[in-house]
Amino acid sequence: MNASRSILAFLLATSFSTVVTAADVVKIAITGPFSGGSAPMGVSMRDGAKLAISQINQNGGINVGGKKMKIELIERDDEGKNDRGALVAQEISSMGDISAVIGTVNTGIAVMGDKYYVEKGIVKIITPAAGSASMTQWSKAGTKDLPIFRFASHDGIQAQMVVEKALKLGFTNVAIVHDATNYGVSGRDDLIEQINRQRGKLKVVSVEKFAIGDKDMTGQLMKAKSAGAQAILIWGIGPELAAVAAGKEKLGFKVPMIGGWTLSMSNFIDTAGAAGNGALMPQTFIEDESIARAKPFIQAYHKAYGVTRIPSPVSAAQGYDAALLLAEAIHEAGSTTPSKIKFSLENLKVTVKGAIADWKKPWSTWNPSNVESHEAFRRATTVMGKVQNGRVVLADPSEKFVLAGTTAK
Amino acid sequence: MDATYIALAQMAVGGGLMGMAYALVAYGFQLTYAAGKAVNFGQGELVMLGAFAGISLAGTGLPYWVSVLGAMVAGAALGWLVERVAVRLALKQHNEGWILLTIIVGLFALSSVENIWGREDRAFPAPWPTGALDIFGISVTWPELAIAAGALGIMTLVELAKRYTMAGIAVQAVSADPEAAELCGVRSRSAISLSWAVSGAAAAFAGTVLGPVTTVGPTMAAALTLKAFSVAVVAGLDSGFGLLIAGIALGAAENLSGYVLGSGWREAPGLILLILALAIRPQGVFGKKIIRKV
Numbered sequence: 015m016n017a018s019r020s021i022l023a024f025l026l027a028t029s030f031s032t033v034v035t036a037a038d039v040v041k042i043a044i045t046g047p048f049s050g051g052s053a054p055m056g057v058s059m060r061d062g063a064k065l066a067i068s069q070i071n072q073n074g075g076i077n078v079g080g081k082k083m084k085i086e087l088i089e090r091d092d093e094g095k096n097d098r099g100a101l102v103a104q105e106i107s108s109m110g111d112i113s114a115v116i117g118t119v120n121t122g123i124a125v126m127g128d129k130y131y132v133e134k135g136i137v138k139i140i141t142p143a144a145g146s147a148s149m150t151q152w153s154k155a156g157t158k159d160l161p162i163f164r165f166a167s168h169d170g171i172q173a174q175m176v177v178e179k180a181l182k183l184g185f186t187n188v189a190i191v192h193d194a195t196n197y198g199v200s201g202r203d204d205l206i207e208q209i210n211r212q213r214g215k216l217k218v219v220s221v222e223k224f225a226i227g228d229k230d231m232t233g234q235l236m237k238a239k240s241a242g243a244q245a246i247l248i249w250g251i252g253p254e255l256a257a258v259a260a261g262k263e264k265l266g267f268k269v270p271m272i273g274g275w276t277l278s279m280s281n282f283i284d285t286a287g288a289a290g291n292g293a294l295m296p297q298t299f300i301e302d303e304s305i306a307r308a309k310p311f312i313q314a315y316h317k318a319y320g321v322t323r324i325p326s327p328v329s330a331a332q333g334y335d336a337a338l339l340l341a342e343a344i345h346e347a348g349s350t351t352p353s354k355i356k357f358s359l360e361n362l363k364v365t366v367k368g369a370i371a372d373w374k375k376p377w378s379t380w381n382p383s384n385v386e387s388h389e390a391f392r393r394a395t396t397v398m399g400k401v402q403n404g405r406v407v408l409a410d411p412s413e414k415f416v417l418a419g420t421t422a423k
Numbered sequence: 424m425d426a427t428y429i430a431l432a433q434m435a436v437g438g439g440l441m442g443m444a445y446a447l448v449a450y451g452f453q454l455t456y457a458a459g460k461a462v463n464f465g466q467g468e469l470v471m472l473g474a475f476a477g478i479s480l481a482g483t484g485l486p487y488w489v490s491v492l493g494a495m496v497a498g499a500a501l502g503w504l505v506e507r508v509a510v511r512l513a514l515k516q517h518n519e520g521w522i523l524l525t526i527i528v529g530l531f532a533l534s535s536v537e538n539i540w541g542r543e544d545r546a547f548p549a550p551w552p553t554g555a556l557d558i559f560g561i562s563v564t565w566p567e568l569a570i571a572a573g574a575l576g577i578m579t580l581v582e583l584a585k586r587y588t589m590a591g592i593a594v595q596a597v598s599a600d601p602e603a604a605e606l607c608g609v610r611s612r613s614a615i616s617l618s619w620a621v622s623g624a625a626a627a628f629a630g631t632v633l634g635p636v637t638t639v640g641p642t643m644a645a646a647l648t649l650k651a652f653s654v655a656v657v658a659g660l661d662s663g664f665g666l667l668i669a670g671i672a673l674g675a676a677e678n679l680s681g682y683v684l685g686s687g688w689r690e691a692p693g694l695i696l697l698i699l700a701l702a703i704r705p706q707g708v709f710g711k712k713i714i715r716k717v
Binding site: 049050051053093194222223224225227228229230232233234236237240253256263264265266281284285287288289 | 438537543544637
């Protein structure tokens with residue numbers, strides 16, 4: 015029986031050792047599409063968050079109740095697919111020792127998967143998914159206690175900015191073109207709602223959709239063109255947005271594309287090339303080192319990952335700031351227990367200096383009748399960006415002050 | 424002309440030009456079927472591999488044309504390999520295992536590409552001018568013209584080679600009657616290998632001309648095998664000219680149904696054409712009825 019005894023001893027020893035390490039670290043999961051069409055957002059978000067976490071760990075970790083604890087990361091690629099995302103959420107929520115989750119790019123995945131976190135009360139900061147449905151699913155259901163927070167300029171704000179921009183540019187007739195995913199459809203609904211609020215100043219002359227993977231958009235664009243659209247208001251992700259830009263060029267349909275922040279994705283900018291120039295989109299962050307607040311983050315990101323351009327600067331900066339906010343909340347909670355972290359996130363005491371803004375109590379206690387209670391971004395902290403020769407720049411340089419000196423809220 | 428008709432013509436022309444790519448891939452089916460009575464159900468993956476080979480060679484600084492040639496050589500080697508590892512043994516044992524084996528080799532290629540190059544779609548740099556030509560109010564881009572010219576060029580070259588070179592005549596002899604050809608001193612195995620290599624090169628070439636239009640990614644040709652197979656079945660597996668007509672018709676029909684019925688209906692006509700062809704003319708619209716002498 016020697017063998018079984020030594021196995022027992024080994025099992026006991028290892029189980030104790032895991033208990034010891036588990037108490038020494040804070041376990042945080044990062045999920046997102048690290049491959050596929052949404053990868054520039056997922057990878058940048060992950061790398062931005064990891065940059066913050068490695069900086070925190072280099073300083074010894076988070077001070078939790080007087081004890082320094084390092085952050086241990088669990089990464090999962092949801093491939094931007096709803097079913098895979100739901101599996102990842104199930105897996106992470108059943109791990110038992112996860113304090114919080116950062117991530118999700120695709121609105122459909124938040125809709126399919128976040129219920130598993132809510133069931134277990136695990137804190138999640140959604141970033142950079144912007145689709146309205148990822149948060150309104152909880153307000154519509156009247157969920158009383160919500161551990162899901164969002165750290166992204168949501169589509170309600172973005173649609174408002176897109177419509178305002180179209181009006182500012184003097185357009186009266188626009189086409190809405192969107193992808194057939196949850197993100198595209200909820201973006202279309204947000205746009206239509208915002209246009210209706212303008213009481214007839216803007217007319218939608220055609221609404222067209224396309225599927226993920228479509229390469230030929232001439233059909234949709236010809237309908238928009240023959241209906242007399244002066245601008246295309248668009249909701250989709252990189253590869254298909256590039257196909258729309260190429261189709262516009264083919265048809266000689268020279269109207270601007272104004273759309274969701276995804277128009278800043280590297281796989282749109284690179285694939286569209288010159289055809290993408292002039293595309294306008296809301297941004298919470300611009301990769302511009304002349305903005306003092308952003309400079310250290312941009313330089314650290316470039317150095318850490320050996321790049322000269324961040325694939326999706328908005329995602330990277332949001333990932334970075336979200337990780338800083340989460341670390342502060344864990345410190346203030348003095349605990350790695352999700353329910354306590356949730357309370358701290360809703361009542362943050364210290365202003366966190368991030369790459370995007372100084373975050374002074376970005377969230378408040380969840381109120382199902384006010385979805386903004388768990389939304390960190392406001393219209394005033396978002397600017398319009400423009401694609402110009404392979405990069406995203408400020409559409410209106412006078413808006414630089416928003417990014418340089420904002421105190422959020 | 425009425426704007427609606429111009430729009431419809433635009434859709435038909437754009438689709439028809441893309442349909443030439445279906446024809447080119449279907450031509451690869453025809454080549455191997457003629458010589459060895461088998462086709463590669465991983466042909467779409469060969470197209471994708473060709474595009475990746477081309478993009479990687481172009482990435483090293485080689486000019487476009489050299490990388491296209493390099494991709495074709497890689498495609499030929501892969502086509503040859505598929506025949507050796509997946510088809511030859513199954514045919515020798517007189518079973519249909521090659522159907523599954525070629526699909527498996529294709530899936531293996533897909534996984535390998537995802538691991539080597541990643542899952543991202545990337546732009547294929549091509550030397551074509553940007554912008555579009557306006558032909559009677561219909562816009563046509565240079566990359567689209569390159570697909571059409573490339574498909575026609577490759578098919579013409581291979582057809583000429585089949586008629587006027589010794590190797591080509593040998594392949595024709597093997598497709599007519601392998602045993603008689605062997606008796607005349609033609610090595611049927613080599614002829615079959617050659618036809619698979621040419622089929623692979625044609626697929627890889629298709630990848631390099633499709634890449635600039637569709638961007639290059641592991642799933643770029645996911646639907647292509649089925650579409651090209653539909654074209655091959657509708658046209659019949661022995662008519663090169665018929666393939667072009669069927670390819671253009673399928674591409675145009677897809678675009679038109681997407682435009683008229685909505686983009687969700689794009690894929691429907693291909694499947695309907697395939698069902699109709701199988702029901703009404705199983706030998707293909709342009710195919711010859713095979714009379715077996717018993």
